[in-house]
Amino acid sequence: MTRIPSKAEILEWISQNPTQTSKRDIARAFGIKGAARIELKQLLRALAAEGHLEKRKKTYRDPETLPPVSVCEVVGPDADGDLSARPLEFHGSGPEPRIALVARDGDPALGAGERVLLRLTAVDGEDHAYEGRLIRRIGGGPDGGADGGPRTILGIFRSHSEGGRIVPIDKKQDLEWMIPEEATGGAQDGELVEARQSGPRNRMGLPRARVVARLGDPSQPRAVSLIAIHQHGIPDAFPAAVTQEAERAKPAGLSGREDLRGMPFVTIDPHDARDHDDACMAEPDTDPGNPGGHILWVAIADVAHYVRPGSALDAEALKRGNSTYFPDRVVPMLPDRLSGDLCSLHEDVPRACIAVRMVLDADGNKIAHRFVRGLMRSAASLHYEEVQAARDGTPSARTEPLMETVITPLYGAFEALRAARARRQPLDLELPERKIELDAEGRVASIAFRKRLDAHKMIEEFMILANVAAAEELITRRTPLLFRVHEEPTAEKLEALREVAQASGMTLAKGQVLQTRHLNALLAQAEATTFDELINMSTLRAMTQAYYSPENFGHFGLALRSYAHFTSPIRRYADLVVHRALVSAHGWGEGGLSAEEVAELEATAKHISETERRSMVAERDTNDRYLAAFLSERMGSEAVGRISGIQRFGLFVKLDETGADGLVPIGSISGEYWRHDAEAQTLTGSDSGLVLALGQKVTVRLAEATPETGGLVLQLLEIEGDPVAQGSGSRGRGSRRPGAGAPTRRKAVRAKAKADKTRKKVKRTRR
Structure with missing residues (x-):
């Protein structure tokens, strides 16, 4: 009679032979036949039911161990610059095992967030459980899985009896995830959690995931920015080696x-600024050859003195790329010892700086400049409003003594x-900027417009x-450097802007090389009209996104041939690169641009352009969630806004008071069929002839606000x-109800004429 092994014997075999775990392998090992x-x-089913084994297709293995070939995500680098990996197919009840990446000659360079297929070897007596050798890269980043899912x-x-589910807080994701009881x-x-996909997604049923972090109560006000930090993978904790390196830094002296220090520099910042990385001063030019001219100095904190190439501080600053700003917190690029202390130009404290002396003629043209590496002392830390x-x-006691000299x-x-x-006529967009004010508990107290004072414009011009x-x-x-590049709009975006302008009864020059003065002429036409905000928004949308590059392609928006970021090295890595380039170009000693950095400038430019976009999206998502939380207490209230976007499934409305964007589902507007014209950006009712177009002033009712996602649904x-008939909400795009939503006769005729004009315009364009 064939002997059946015990459960312990089977588990021992599987642990010693992780590549031979099929039922056939186990049967052959123990001589089991027939x-x-x-x-x-x-017996294998019983072991799986007890949680000792996990069945994967036709194989069994210990869920606390990893298969010899596994899909993993690259993590790191750590303080020593080493990469590790985390398994994406771990189903055990304990902590995820750490995998040390062992690189071989010829392996490609890997980056954090990449998905890779690794061959794993278990190790003992180390701070990691496995060593992993690359088989191949399989793509990925923080947002995409092997099948395109997150x-x-x-x-x-x-929670439920067999584990739980996760409802994503990203409003672009509507797929829930199943969490097994052991994961x-x-x-x-009701808790906010971070989870990772476990194993490939099945065609049927919900995908599986494993909770890797518990983030607390999502209803707490200060969880809003925490959501964005985790969602977008923004590093928010400094490694110990970085903090220790910053703490060891000492103030720079006068040597070199x-x-x-005797010059009347002042810093001018928002009243709640914690750091001050730029200072300025001016005086009349006494040179007889420059009558009516000015001498303008701009001094910037010398971050390059403290953050050296190859250091832990430098690696972390590059990883972050820039600081990220939320209404309730800042995720800084540099530790506070630098950003809030040694690299902050505090009042009456000597601080290392790199300064530029610029000579202006009476017409404001820069006719000369000179850079120095210096030691300055701010005469005063002022804020915009008091200046x-x-x-x-109406000077204050602080500013009265500074009137004549500063x-x-x-x-x-x-x-x-x-x-x-x-x-010069740079692009002159006027878009109201709103500021979210929080109370002491972190809840939204008010949504206010930021005042745009001449003091703001003055510092902006000095920095430019x-x-x-x-x-x-x-x-x-x-000397190699990173330029700030802003290219002109594409032909397609420009044509879309031209169509919006024509539909609004305005013109945009055609048939000539586009310059910012042409766009400013369009903006001037819209000023003080009902289309003012629409034209400003449409012009902004037509612009390409600025980025960093070692090649100089100019800055279209500022109408400048050459432009680089120099004035904020505390919060932008690009500025630190420019500072190092200036140190190298002038031979000022240590802290210059290394040969390795020069060789990697293109990769650095790409990386920090991506981190900048990451921060922008995170900041926008956080504001959306704060606005949704603020408006959730006004359910059913009415508000005025303008149509800011048209899609086949509905229209987006930007509310005047708060600047929040909400969706009006197409099914909620009467019950007729709506024709979507993507080129003209319109929706036209098949029965009523009503035309919904960009820029129209609307009144809406707040129907739904979801703070967790930042989503707003409007009616x-x-x-x-003119009033609009309401849809049943169950009627789709193909539903018709004659007469529903019909406007007055005069409105219908006017709407039909506008639609006909739009169709003719589009037809001419297509020719």
Whole structure:
């Protein structure tokens, strides 16, 4: 009679032979044949039911171990610069085992977030459980899995008897994820969690995931930015080696620097600014050859002195790429010891800087500049409002002594630069910027428009000119650098803008090389009309996104041939690269651009352009969630806004008061069929002839607000003052109900004429 092995013997065999775990392998190992295979099958099923084994197709293995070939995600680098990996197919109840990546000659360079297929070898006596050798890369990043679905899920955990489900908080994802009982990680119902996909997704049923982090109560106000940080993979904790390196830094002395401490530099920032990385001063030019001219100084914190190439600080700064700003917190690029202390130009404290002295003529043209590495002392830390009040004739006790020597000369230089700007004609968009104000508990207290003072414009012009000087200096000295590039709009985007302008009764020059002055002429036509915000928004959408590059392609929006970021090295890695380039170009000693950095400039430019976009999306998503939380207490209230987007499934409305964007589902507008014209950006009712178009003024009712996702659903009540019939909500795009939503006869005729005009315009364009 064939002997059936015990459960312990089977588990021991599988642990020692991880590549031979099929039922056939186990039967062969123990000499099991014939009818005895049925008993073996029952025994394996019992082990799987008890959680000792996991069945994967026709094989069995210990769920606490990893298969010899496994799909993993690259993690790191750590403080020593080493990469590791985390398994994506681990189903055990304990912590995920750590995998040390062992690179071989010829292996490609890997980056954090990449998915790879690894051959794993278990090891003992190390701080990692496995060593992994690359078989092949299989793509990926923080947003995509092997089949195009997400690998990392952030959502609300909903428990049930067999584990739970995760409801994603990303409003673009509507697919729930199943969490087996052994993979919940102790998550409680309603808790915000981070989970990772476990194994490939099946065609049938919900995909499986494993909870890897519990993030707390999602209803807490300060969880909003935490959601964005985790969702977008923004590093928010400094490794110990980085913090220790920052803490060891000492203030720079005067050695090798020009002494600027006697000059009346001041910092001008928002009233709640924690750091001050730029200072300025101005004085009339006494050179007889430059009558009416100005001397303008801009001094920037010398971050390159403290953050050296190859250091732990540098690796972490590059990894982050930039600081990220949320209403309730900042995720900084550099530790506070630098960003809030040694690299912050605090009042009456000597600070290392790189400064540029610029000579302006009476018309605001820069006729000369000179860079120095210096030591300065800020005479005062001012904020925009008090500087503007002083300029307007009501100085405070702080600004009164600075009027003659500081504030008046600064505004004198600004007036000259403003005249030069008017001649240059950079793109002059006027889009209201809203600021979310939080109360002491972190809840939204108000949504306010940011005031745009001359003091803001003054500092902006000074920083732009300093950035231009940095780019020109490094070009002249033939030193590699990173340019800030903004290319002109594509022909397709320009044509779309032209169509919006024509539909609004305005014109945009055609048949000539586009310049910013042509767009400014369009913006001037729209000023003080009902189409003002629409034309500004449409012009902004027509623009390409700015990026960093070691090649100089100019800056279209600013109407500048050469432009580089120099003025914010505390919060942008690109500026740190420019500072290092200036150190190298002038031979100022240590802290310059290394040969390795020069060789990697293109890769660095691509990376920091991506981190910048990541931060922008995270900041926008956070604002959306705060706005949804704020509006969730106003359910059923009415608001006024304008149509800001048209899609086949509905229209987007930007609310005037808060700036929030909400969706009006097409099924909620009357019950007729709606024709979508993607080129003209319109929806036209088949029965009523009603045309929904960009820029129309609407009244809506707030129907739904979901703070977890930032989603708003609106109900359309009026268009340009005329009431709109309501759909049943169950009627689809193909449903018809004669007479539903029909406007007055005059409105119908006007709408039909507008639709006919749009169709003719589109027909001419297609020819």
